[in-house]
Amino acid sequence: MDSKSIETISKSSLNTYVNSPRDYYFSRIVDGPEKDYLTEGNLLHDFAEFYVNHPAVIDDAALTEVVDLMLDEVRPLVRSVDERTRRTEYRASLETIVSYLDENPPTDGAFLTPASKGENTVASHFGHDIDSPVTERRFIDEDLGINGMIDLVQSDTELLDYKSGSENSANSIVKDAAIDDPTDEPDFQALLYLTYWRSQTPAEQLSFTFFYVTELVDDVIAGEGTLDDALTTITYYSSY
Numbered sequence: 001m002d003s004k005s006i007e008t009i010s011k012s013s014l015n016t017y018v019n020s021p022r023d024y025y026f027s028r029i030v031d032g033p034e035k036d037y038l039t040e041g042n043l044l045h046d047f048a049e050f051y052v053n054h055p056a057v058i059d060d061a062a063l064t065e066v067v068d069l070m071l072d073e074v075r076p077l078v079r080s081v082d083e084r085t086r087r088t089e090y091r092a093s094l095e096t097i098v099s100y101l102d103e104n105p106p107t108d109g110a111f112l113t114p115a116s117k118g119e120n121t122v123a124s125h126f127g128h129d130i131d132s133p134v135t136e137r138r139f140i141d142e143d144l145g146i147n148g149m150i151d152l153v154q155s156d157t158e159l160l161d162y163k164s165g166s167e168n169s170a171n172s173i174v175k176d177a178a179i180d181d182p183t184d185e186p187d188f189q190a191l192l193y194l195t196y197w198r199s200q201t202p203a204e205q206l207s208f209t210f211f212y213v214t215e216l217v218d219d220v221i222a223g224e225g226t227l228d229d230a231l232t233t234i235t236y237y238s239s240y
Helices: 011-019 021-029 036-053 060-077 080-103 121-126 170-176 189-200 217-222
Strands: 135-141 146-155 158-163 206-212 231-236
Touching (some): 036 060, 036 121, 036 135, 036 158, 060 121, 080 217, 170 231, 189 206, 189 231
Parallel strands (some): 158 206
Antiparallel strands (some): 135 146, 146 158, 206 231
């Protein structure tokens, strides 16, 4: 069997390899089962990208449509008894995304070249194209040996990534990105993405923000909480 040289690696593959080379090997040759939380996370990403591109389309009725769309997509993977709870959680997560993007709109992206866009389930549902250069930016850098997808280029010095899991502190993110004595659950995303963005914008102070879009579900339902509670930012300070 011919071997295939890998020129670049993604953050998820690197995380898996450092944690367990055996798991990384099997992830290369065997597809894992579809999971509901991965489908939900992808749909929340799609909604966020769509909202950046077409905010005027999203009103109260449209949010309900997106919730229905999400339920249709995950229904084969979840119990019917959980549907009402998930409907509430999805709505709260979508409202959190809208609130953040309304308060923190990205720059116009004039400093970026256009990028081709992949499939977006929410955009397809509403019959619109995605054309913003600041959303879902795929990068492949063979010199650095890394590749990835930037969810949102907030500005020329700020990157943002949507997360559907529990919030992690800045300290834990930095600790999990350590190369020497890696932790049991390494996470090199912030390190890799800032390394790449540093090559694009040298001699600048940069930031990478994790936006935990499901973190405020209980607070949104209770009418409490602030967006800051869903954000964790890592800052890179240039040595120049």
